[in-house]
Amino acid sequence: MDPKGRSKWELDTPCLTIDLDLLDDNLQTMQARVSAAGKALRPHAKTHKCSMLAKMQLAAGAVGLCAAKVSEAEALVSAGIEGVLITGAVATPAKAARLKSLLRKTRSLMAVVDHPAGVELLEKQLSGSGLRLDVLVDLDVGHHRTGVVPGKAMELVNRVMASRSLWLRGIQAYAGHVQHIPRYVDRRAASLKALKQAAAVFRELQRRDEGCTIFSASGTGTAATDLAVPELTELQAGSYALMDAEYMAIECEDGAECSDYRPALTLLTTVVGVGHGRQVTVDAGLKALYRDGGRPCLLNSEFPKLQYDWFGDEYGKVSAVGRGALLPELGQVLELVVSHCDPTVNLFDHFYITRSGKVVDVWPIDLRGRCQ
Ligand SMILES: Cc1ncc(COP(=O)(O)O)c(C=O)c1O
Numbered sequence: 455m456d457p458k459g460r461s462k463w464e465l466d467t468p469c470l471t472i473d474l475d476l477l478d479d480n481l482q483t484m485q486a487r488v489s490a491a492g493k494a495l496r497p498h499a500k501t502h503k504c505s506m507l508a509k510m511q512l513a514a515g516a517v518g519l520c521a522a523k524v525s526e527a528e529a530l531v532s533a534g535i536e537g538v539l540i541t542g543a544v545a546t547p548a549k550a551a552r553l554k555s556l557l558r559k560t561r562s563l564m565a566v567v568d569h570p571a572g573v574e575l576l577e578k579q580l581s582g583s584g585l586r587l588d589v590l591v592d593l594d595v596g597h598h599r600t601g602v603v604p605g606k607a608m609e610l611v612n613r614v615m616a617s618r619s620l621w622l623r624g625i626q627a628y629a630g631h632v633q634h635i636p637r638y639v640d641r642r643a644a645s646l647k648a649l650k651q652a653a654a655v656f657r658e659l660q661r662r663d664e665g666c667t668i669f670s671a672s673g674t675g676t677a678a679t680d681l682a683v684p685e686l687t688e689l690q691a692g693s694y695a696l697m698d699a700e701y702m703a704i705e706c707e708d709g710a711e712c713s714d715y716r717p718a719l720t721l722l723t724t725v726v727g728v729g730h731g732r733q734v735t736v737d738a739g740l741k742a743l744y745r746d747g748g749r750p751c752l753l754n755s756e757f758p759k760l761q762y763d764w765f766g767d768e769y770g771k772v773s774a775v776g777r778g779a780l781l782p783e784l785g786q787v788l789e790l791v792v793s794h795c796d797p798t799v800n801l802f803d804h805f806y807i808t809r810s811g812k813v814v815d816v817w818p819i820d821l822r823g824r825c826q
Pocket of ligand 1: 498500501520541628630633672673674675690691692693694
């Protein structure tokens with residue numbers, strides 16, 4: 455049955471919904487702040503994995519999209535999206551070959567490099583093809599996951615500058631380790647420290663080559679404060695579009711809970727088991743709600759004292775917290791803000807798009823499962 459026009463409370467569950475007005479507010483808020491600071495926004499699609507949503511971000515003013523992996527970029531490009539930056543470096547011949555095929559489809563593609571061996575792989579793949587790939591040198595500014603340490607960055611820069619098939623456009627410096635630091639002042643200080651190292655490399659790079667114009671970094675947790683870094687040219691924030699419990703729990707300003715961006719994404723789940731004391735069983739477990747990040751929070755105002763916990767693969771447990779808590783009945787639908795949006799979105803095929811509680815559209819999560 456076509457869900458369009460129906461109330462979201464009639465949808466089969468578990469399912470993901472996006473409130474279109476909240477989503478639009480989040481997109482406009484981030485874009486307005488970034489543009490007012492004279493910077494560009496290239497939002498990360500790894501969080502929503504949806505090319506329809508990516509197109510909304512472009513319409514709001516984004517200069518392109520980020521993709522975590524080559525396979526995510528392939529889906530964005532086949533949806534007709536330009537200006538895709540792949541934020542994870544390629545380390546195998548198989549990936550380099552896929553990257554080359556993708557570059558044949560769109561010359562606006564960018565990738566990152568963080569090791570001379572990766573540079574060699576790309577050069578080997580591209581040599582004789584007549585293709586040239588735009589790249590950023592990816593810096594490790596403290597996360598120790600990917601990237602070259604700033605002290606060795608110029609060595610890698612020299613290597614890329616000597617290449618015929620790669621064109622160095624700038625740097626990437628995503629400080630993933632600081633995005634969820636709860637206290638605003640601590641998070642700001644940690645991020646500015648990380649970006650300071652990257653800014654020094656960027657200045658050096660620009661002295662060497664004026665064509666290096668991109669310094670891409672930042673996430674939802676630090677976007678507001680990173681805008682003050684003069685060298686930074688573009689932001690890669692992703693979660694701000696949908697939001698999740700993990701991000702809702704951090705301070706947005708000194709002492710205030712996060713209120714800049716609202717939870718546009720929610721998960722609907724139904725009570726399928728009652729009669730087990732002060733708890734009921736719902737139909738969303740590990741296979742519908744990723745277990746990482748903050749505790750999912752229940753939005754139904756008639757049940758303010760309930761708490762969600764995972765209860766195996768297919769089920770969750772919703773328990774009464776404190777005295778006098780009302781328990782929902784069998785068949786009641788509950789609405790949750792998910793713990794961590796990225797891996798939860800990856801569990802579903804589509805989003806139900808709602809406005810004032812009514813389904814207005816269904817968007818495929820077309821980057822779902824694309825982890826290569
Ligand atoms: C390289 C990179 N850039 C940007 C982001 C977006 O960060 P956030 O979702 O915190 O806004 C991520 C998220 O993990 C990332 O890995």
